[in-house]
Amino acid sequence: MVHRAGDRGADSKELLMDAAERLFAERGFAATSLRRITAEAGVNLAAVNYHFGSKEGLIEAVFERCIRPLSSERLRLLDEAEARSGGRPSVELILESFVTPVLRAASRPSAQITMKLYGRTHSAPDSHVREIFLRQFGGVRERFTAALAHALPHLPRAELYWRLHFAIGAVAQAMADPERLVVLSDGACDPYDADATIARLVPFLAAGLRTPWPVEARE
């Protein structure tokens, strides 16, 4: 834990989380064994239990490290957007605040890994992972839902929920499965270009959120 000068902080705990993050993102949680993780990290198997208590503890730690900076950056951008627009940011600005941090988490070279891990966690069948996700994501979700409701004052609340549900799926897809777009477009689109993705995703979602809703659901 105590680092000397020049120590890059790559102790076994961090090495473990790096390896686990990569493997979880690529293969999913259930299919990734602790043995594989420790081998990849070059540390001893028992270190997992020492540092994290259990596999679940490791999952939680990895996920928490991944999502925390994203959440605070999302909220910061939303605050900024609200400040700049006198408290009434456009749908596009709100969506941009939500989407940019995940897609442009380029401070670490593991940005793509983070992206995939985040998207994968989103659709994880494991109930424990879902619970972690909800706990970490709850506050952000509420803030953004409120902001969008404010930006779309005529849209009934239930219709907003339907659309958020779809929108979240589109974002999750963009994050979890960039490779699919490469295949689908035969290389014509580059999902690893964050700005290009944002420039397509935000208008797509905004148009969906703004479109007229079914007649029987109108107020």
Next chain:
Amino acid sequence: MVHRAGDRGADSKELLMDAAERLFAERGFAATSLRRITAEAGVNLAAVNYHFGSKEGLIEAVFERCIRPLSSERLRLLDEAEARSGGRPSVELILESFVTPVLRAASRPSAQITMKLYGRTHSAPDSHVREIFLRQFGGVRERFTAALAHALPHLPRAELYWRLHFAIGAVAQAMADPERLVVLSDGACDPYDADATIARLVPFLAAGLRTPWPVEARE
């Protein structure tokens, strides 16, 4: 294999596939063991190997049984839509043809299971499952991509691919994770109502597909 009159066909092979379908949908492939499946189906563990050769064989069989009727129904509806509209169906009609079969696969009581399994497979990390999915889904994808390109003649091909990518994510979300919408809306929305879902999903996607695209990408 030979059934007497009155035999409902619930032999161990089918019992196995039913149980596997349910468990795969709920927990994912990697986290579902053959022991659990055979116990739930009330058949012997060795029956899996006898009927399907391996766990992978079972996964493939279950998935194939799930997706084949959906694919043919999708293509049938698209043919019908094209016939009714003189070969130029609207974006909405095309999307409806794509989305309706999955959401309304109500012929069997396991409609919800099929839906979840389909959505889950879509985002499965396992490369073997992905491969099955691509093989089964490839033809349908091509037909629908061509139909949408035809219905949106001014949209550059690359932009269409971006949007299809997002749209597929929204559809997958609607299928794989209905429970999330219940939680998100605090019970106000019912994602298990196929017609209600279609009535929201199709306009949402159509609006996204039709919206103007980024300037730098215009022809």
Next chain:
DNA sequence: GTCTATAACCTGATAGAC
């Protein structure tokens, strides 16, 4: 076709030396 029994292996977790 269906069973039992078991092989061969992998899993997460832990005790205890250093």
Next chain:
DNA sequence: GTCTATCAGGTTATAGAC
């Protein structure tokens, strides 16, 4: 903090009786 060794149990797959 890090190691070895190992436990207890789960995993898929298969051989062979019926």
